Amino acid sequence: MIPSKNDLENAVNTVSGVVHRTPVLTSSTLNEMAGAQLYFKCENFQKMGAFKMRGAVNAIQNLSDAQKKAGVVTHSSGNFGQAVALAAKNLGVTAYVVMPQNAPSVKKEAVKGYGAQVLECESTLGAREENSATIQQQTGATFLHPSNNLDVILGNATANVELLQKHPDLDLILTPVGGGGLIAGTALAAKYFGENCKVIGGEPFAVDDAYRSLRSGKIETNTSAKTVADGLRTHLGDINFPIIQELVSSIIRVEEDEIIHAMRHIWQRMKIIVEPSSAVAFAAVLREKEKFQNKKIGIILSGGNVDLENLPF
């Protein structure tokens, strides 16, 4: 059920040289705020601006030659569409990205700019899935799910492998939790490359499906999507949930104002741009500070794609 260390090492070899080995930054001011030593893995500096590039590259590389020839399809209004578009372009594969009509035109343009074919549909999950299925039938393209795909999860895991290669003695690693693909990969990397390193998720109260799923033992969904952390509105899937159940210690929920406060401090003190979803893990550390005193903590800054005309401060 749980992938092996060898599976992870294969993913590391597969993405190496295609994705950036992103830097790990520290800030004495943020360490003081938290009362802990924080190591920020900067996936906001990744190609196309998010860790999603890792999963997309690994998934496409693992297709057969015949599959590669037929192309790949995904539906996304966010970073995964861009990741598939750019990864496919770099690997010489055709990409189809189904996007809701009302997605910001800057996002559609970004996906087109990376050379993918954009297919617009109504803004419902049903319409997105239906359009993706039609493309699969018409072209033979392989569908790539943004988070509930084992190769995507293993690709995502490589960010934390790199972090632990640099700092093997981390006590804890925190990531945001959305669809579960990042935290599942991160937890696998912690299991095989950490020295008793725990993994904790950060999640907005407004979309706390993963928190509730861990309590109920089944995949829960959200009725609202009202969070500034727009990358975290999705729910877990049947491939990543068992990994999360087995390997993730806990999930800390945070309020919207805590997310914005954490994001502002990362921007102001570290001088780097992270998206709201990325600030959720740091917000979780600040919220439950007393748990983390004097610990060595890794934080995956998942991405940096924000609309500069529409900031939350």
Next chain:
Amino acid sequence: MIPSKNDLENAVNTVSGVVHRTPVLTSSTLNEMAGAQLYFKCENFQKMGAFKMRGAVNAIQNLSDAQKKAGVVTHSSGNFGQAVALAAKNLGVTAYVVMPQNAPSVKKEAVKGYGAQVLECESTLGAREENSATIQQQTGATFLHPSNNLDVILGNATANVELLQKHPDLDLILTPVGGGGLIAGTALAAKYFGENCKVIGGEPFAVDDAYRSLRSGKIETNTSAKTVADGLRTHLGDINFPIIQELVSSIIRVEEDEIIHAMRHIWQRMKIIVEPSSAVAFAAVLREKEKFQNKKIGIILSGGNVDLENLPF
């Protein structure tokens, strides 16, 4: 007249270990935009968020023990006040910073936060100079000018020394031009550590005193201060001007919308926060692109202290 290589090496030794050795970042997208290879020296990641820390540390370290005991004084509404405050704190020296009453309270708080004594005065250069002189008389503190002080210039130079140690074959280096302390130091470093490396300044049309000074052969001033690049409103001084005259190739002037366009691209594509003044050098490269095709170009990103509530986009 022109400081020696030995003077520069002394400054490198003096600031080493006290200031950050900041990273050099690259961006394939910005390289494509410019048609050149760009190496960004990230002084926005420097302590207190700007290269000014280097000059302040070098100037304070070069004081005699008696001078250190009496403290230092400067007047500033911007980064140099913070730099002197933090450098003095780190070196155990008392700092007095004269600031205009109407300076943003966030800046006053930052200077106080670093432990300096803030003295408020009217918002004229005359009042600032008068108040600084009074403090010198009362306390015996040494006055530190933000840009027209040889130790400050030599300290600033160390950013470019680090850049050239990493990339010795740069054809050109660009910096913004305000009071002249950064470009003078940068030009000294290029002279002694570059391989035939030219230095070019970027300056807003709105405050093009340095451009005019190089043409007229005397220090010119500005009648207006209407630029988004608020760090570049000052004029050259009698210590840095001769260095600039001898060692700087040219100054390229840029429009306000070009500064904002360059700043937006650095934020969006590099995911780092730079202040408007820092974007002026990149704006100059984009404005006169044809000059720079296929060159290897260093750009000093001078600082990252911006008011997130008051961005130009």
